[in-house]
Amino acid sequence: MARVPLSVKYKMMLVHTIVIMIPIIAVQWLAFQTLSSKLYDNVVESNLNILDEASNSLIFLNLNALQLEDKGNDQVQQFIFYGLANTAMGKDSDVIISNHSGQTLFSTNKHLATKHLHEQIFTSKDGKGSFTVDYLHVKRVVFYSYNAFADWYIIVYTPESSIMEKLSYIHHLMGILMLSSGIMCVVLIIILSIYYSGPIILLNRKMRQYATGKIDMMRPSRRQDEVEELEGYFEDIVVRLKESVNREYEMKMKSDKAKLLALQAQINPHFLHNALETINSIALIHRVPLISELARSLSQMFRYNIVNEEKLVTIDDELHHIENYLKVQLIRFDQAIQTKIDIDPNVRSSRTIKFVLQPIVENSIVHGFRNMDKKGFINITGYCERGRVIINVRDSGEGMTEQGVQQMNDKLGNLDMSLSLEQNSQESAGNNRAYENGIGIYNVNNRIKLAFGEQYGLTYRAMEEGLLVIIILPYQPEG
DSSP states (O other): OOOOOOOHHHHHHHHHIIIIIHHHHHHHHHHHHHHHHHHHHHHHHHHHHHHHHHHHHHHHTTOOTTGGGOGGGHHHHHHHHHHIIIIISOTTOEEEEEETTSOEEEESOHHHHTSOOOHHHHHOSSSEEEEEEEETTEEEEEEEEEETTTTEEEEEEEEHHHHHHHTHHHHHHHHHHHHHHHHHHHHHHHHHHHHHHHHHHHHHHHHHHHHTTOOOOOOOOOOOSHHHHHHHHHHHHHHHHHHHHHHHHHHHHHHHHHHHHHHHHHHHHHHHHHHHHHHHHHHHHTTOHHHHHHHHHHHHHHHHHHSOTTSOEEHHHHHHHHHHHHHHHHHHTTTOEEEEEEEOHHHHTBEEOSSSHHHHHHHIIIIISTTOOSOEEEEEEEEEETTEEEEEEEEOSOOOOHHHHHHHHHHHTSOOGGGTSOOOHHHHHHTTTSOOSSSOHHHHHHHHHHHHOTTOEEEEEEOSSSEEEEEEEEOOBOO
């Protein structure tokens, strides 16, 4: 059976109850006990003072021990004693007057008059005091006071419940106070628990939503504590996650579009390849070598284009393709461009991705020589160096400024897919040597980095005449 986790809100309520509510209730209970004891002592002291005043009143009325037998004073005597017993000392109280030897002179309770009085009364040094006894299964408080002038003791038996009745309003008040404090503590605990646990619960709820794929921004918090800092960190993660998801989606869309374009591009080359072979055959039959060479070169180019794009090719294959491309362009430009290819034989067997050279050479022809009225040249050289293949493509075209070369190299130094497939034509016009119809220099650079690593790719270098493009590839011979 899976264990149900206890919410942090209830954990904080429990902690606050232990830390706040229990100590407050304990302090209130101790204060209540102390106050009750103090009030009880005050009531006892008050009753003893009443006894002293009653004793003095009796002396003032000359109701001494000898006059107690005077029946004419009996009604006055009973009025004073019963009033003392039932009014001042509390209801159900009994009064006894005794001399120093313990002989009962008067009693409101005949049964008590026959009882032996406690020795504690007659041995007290203070002459007055109180103590508790059990009489007829009722707990009673005995008050006594000695009058030296009359030489008698006034003794009062008062049920303890009568004294406690005087304190009942205090008990009720303390009960209301404790109940009110308890309610206030509960409300305070709930408020504090919600205040401290609310952001954590909200953060947990947001994390659960993110786990299900729902990504929304959090409401800004005004708390200035670790929870707010944690929310900030989490929000940063969410922002980066959303950006990553958007980038991945855009890259997928571009990839799907590129695959679709590649699929569409493969349809025409098959047809054109066959058509060009037919033209080549007709040209040979009619002895037109220029048309035959043009048709054969174009046919070989389309055939190379049909080869599986994901398959690595040799640099020798790339060179054959660029030779066919240059034949077509030289016929087009009436041999106005001289070309030279000098590649180390060891380099030719190294493997690479397709269409590395053509975009660079085409960029030189289309943009480098478009405004020139004299013959130009394109030299392609290649060699091995420390496990790398270095291919230099140099032309004598218009070239670029140092600032333009620096901007190009800054962009080529980072893998940026946004520059690969759909480079804006206006931006390309600013760097007229940076773009080639269809594939583009940035695309070549990114494809090399994706295939072999960030340390490989293209680098531009300005020359006194024209431009130099350096292609760096890993040396990967066949076999």
